[in-house]
Amino acid sequence: MTTAKNLKVSAVIAAAGRGERAGFGKNKLLAPLCGAPALWHTLEKFDIPEVDEVIIASSAEDFKEISALASPFGYKVVLGGKTRTQSVKNALAAVTGDIVLIHDGARPFVSRGLILKCIESVVRFGSGICALPCTDTIATSNYGLITGCHDRHSLYRIQTPQGFYTEDIRRAYETAGDGEYTDDSRVYCEFCGFPRVVEGEESNKKLTFAGDFALGLPALPAGGGVRAGFGVDVHCFCEGNHVTLGGVKIDCDRALLAHSDGDVVFHAVTDALLSAAGLKDIGHYFPDTDSSLKGADSAHMCKIALNEVKKAGYAPLNISVSVQAEKPRLAPHIQKITQNMAHVLDIPQNCVAVAAGTAEKLGFVGKGLGITAYAVALLKEVKNG
Secondary structure: OOOOOOOEEEEEEEOOOOOHHHHOOOHHHOEEOOOEHHHHHHHHHOOOOOOOOOEEEOOOOOOHHHHHHHHHHOEEEEEEEOOHHHHHHHHHHOOOEEEEEEEEEOOOOHHHHHHHHHHHHHHOOOHHHHHEEEOOOOEEEOOOOEEEOHHHOOOOOEEEEEEEEHHHHHHHHHHOOOOOOOOOOHHHHHHOOOEEHHHEOOOOOOOOHHHHHOOOOOOOOOOOOOEEEEEEEEEEEEEOEEEEEEEEEEEOOOOOOOOOOOOHHHHHHHHHHHOOOOOOOHHHHOOOOOOHOOOOOOHHHHHHHHHHHHOOOOEEEEEEEEEEOOOOOOOHHHHHHHHHHHHHHOOOHHHEEEEOOOOOOOOOHHOOOEEEEEEEEEEEEEOOO
């Protein structure tokens, strides 16, 4: 295998978008995926010896939270622009490596092997674009009519990472000016030359819609007027001296970074209730763009969501919550959290179960970077009026 032993390798992670098609009311990369913000998984994949530097492009709105995620890795965060093109251009200005890999933050399933193949292609051929051949026939249409078909053998589905010699792609982006491009290979193709294809991986999926965040989760049973819902919330640590969980203020050497009070327990429960009732998620009812919700009491937000659930014709039967946290120690507070939740939801305390555990030093939670809560809600159908 040809290597970049004498070349410095940088990576640019594009994370400045909103991901509105996911419908979370915020940057989809900060939504939970497998117990951590989706972006954290992407960042972790580039924490390998072969990559010397990582630059993340972030919006001004998400800069603080993304910086908190990047800090443990030692990655640099820069302000992006209004378009992906401008965000990548801004990040490229900060790159110091000879080779640069440009990757979408929304592809957290990228493998180390694919990253290494991309680097090797740049060393050997000057570029490396991860892509998969199309297996379906591709057609163009107009007003609902198929107007032509294309030879699928010459068509590829483009993925990231996409690798280049830094000076080549930086020059291409500068030449592109204010043009808008959704893909780095197109910029390179237009202003440098034909880039080299690297065989991608089917597992290297891009998170686009809300359903993509449930990959691998089992379906929850429902029927007979009883409905089940699942909720999850995660927040990373920041400077502070306490966290609020289940409405209980707990001393801690850190705080949870959030627009509201950061109560991941009540956030997860709220999403589980709304999900079971077939309603929109917590971000719809309590967007983080609403200044009136700054530091808001999450228990009160849960009460408001519960009223929406009742309007839809449902009431909670029971709630089960599992909290993952390396710190603070939660065992002394479980009873009070359980009492608070039973009171807010107006159900018996024995219908609320709260469990807490660590992640055995593994992953986002295990490394002490934040707290994750999972919740399952069971609702019964009730007649209104």
